[in-house]
Amino acid sequence: MEIILKGLKETEEFGMKLGRLLKKGDILCLNGSLGAGKTTMTKYIGLGLGVEEYITSPTFALINQYSGRLPVYHFDVYRLENAHELYDLGFDDYFYGDGVCIIEWADKIDKMIPKERIVIDIEKGKSDDERILRISGYGLRFGDLVKELTKE
Ligand SMILES: Nc1ncnc2c1ncn2[C@@H]1O[C@H](COP(=O)(O)OP(=O)(O)O)[C@@H](O)[C@H]1O
Numbered sequence: 001m002e003i004i005l006k007g008l009k010e011t012e013e014f015g016m017k018l019g020r021l022l023k024k025g026d027i028l029c030l031n032g033s034l035g036a037g038k039t040t041m042t043k044y045i046g047l048g049l050g051v052e053e054y055i056t057s058p059t060f061a062l063i064n065q066y067s068g069r070l071p072v073y074h075f076d077v078y079r080l081e082n083a084h085e086l087y088d089l090g091f092d093d094y095f096y097g098d099g100v101c102i103i104e105w106a107d108k109i110d111k112m113i114p115k116e117r118i119v120i121d122i123e124k125g126k127s128d129d130e131r132i133l134r135i136s137g138y139g140l141r142f143g144d145l146v147k148e149l150t151k152e
């Protein structure tokens with residue numbers, strides 16, 4: 001599924017809608033180059049999940065935890081050099097825990113992420129504030145979410 005977001009306002013609407021739909025155990029992978037809008041999207045998804053804290057790009061931490069309607073585990077593996085760093089953090093527990101995982105640069109750790117996931121590739125569009133989303137994934141939750149997202 002492809003979605004075009006014409007500006008920040010539309011990104012906010014989409015992110016919040018997605019955030020409201022997410023459920024315990026959902027794994028959301030965000031891919032796209034630097035500045036594509038992965039962290040911005042995460043902020044809006046967080047709002048939809050009822051996170052009141054301000055979500056930022058984790059500078060040193062690979063995983064930041066927030067609490068909203070559900071726990072939100074925000075991964076940013078851009079600086080990950082060695083998979084062992086993630087094993088040391090017990091990252092698997094987050095995937096099978098009681099919250100939602102949102103993973104920036106998920107492509108970098110593709111094989112470490114459970115197959116059942118929602119993947120959003122973000123790319124810059126024609127104008128500075130336009131973004132093209134390509135949504136794919138695998139599993140029942142992915143199918144349900146696509147149905148819900150396309151419902152007006
Ligand atoms: N429609 C849009 N959706 C997302 N970000 C946008 C949009 N239009 C402009 N931007 C800007 O693009 C930048 C994206 O940065 P960021 O979210 O940190 O990217 P990433 O995490 O992918 O490196 C932000 O400055 C944001 O304000």
Ligand SMILES: [Mg+2]
Pocket residue numbers: 038039040057076104
């Ligand atoms: Mg980022």
